[in-house]
Amino acid sequence: MEIDDLAEPLRLLRQANRQMERWGSVRRELQDIIKGRLQDSEVGTVAGRPVVTWRGTWRSAVSQRLLKERHPEAAGDVTEEKWVRTSLLLDP
Template sequence: MTDHSTDDTAAPSDPTDEDTSGTTLALDDHDHMVILLRDVQARLDLYGKMRKDVQNYLKDVLGDAEVGTLAGRPAVTWKSTLRIAVSQKLLKQRYPAIARECEDITSVHTFKLLDS
């Protein structure tokens, strides 16, 4: 099977907002796969919300504790960590020439599942 890696499968709010220009291929013989993809996306959205809700519940239960146990064994952790990141906004404001020098423009394919 060919790898068709993409960076986006989110459904847009309105398919008329999408740029649908470009070469076109009828997928009528593959409609079952588009239907399956819509079903999978809906389930992922639901499970993502459920995951977030359950995590938030457990975080509330943990309070100030960092480790939650089941039968005396660690099951979850909720710890603070530090993350170091470069602020692109600040970099562009203070050092615009360097920011432009460090830009890396690449072409990517973006896959979007349009509403029916």
């Protein structure tokens, strides 16, 4: 389908994607700096006031890999398949 009239929104989407990648990278770097400084501490303060926390929590999740390995019949019984469409912005 021809979408010539969407050239500008496509350009803006490409620009937004680049900015998100850049800011995501900056965000990860800044978080790494803060976490590195906190090390095992859970709370960081500035001028005596708490400004950041870095706490561990236990998380429980079903491992699909282990479920398929150990109980393939159960994995098959609870597997849900559905149709999805994926949008991919191609280089111009």
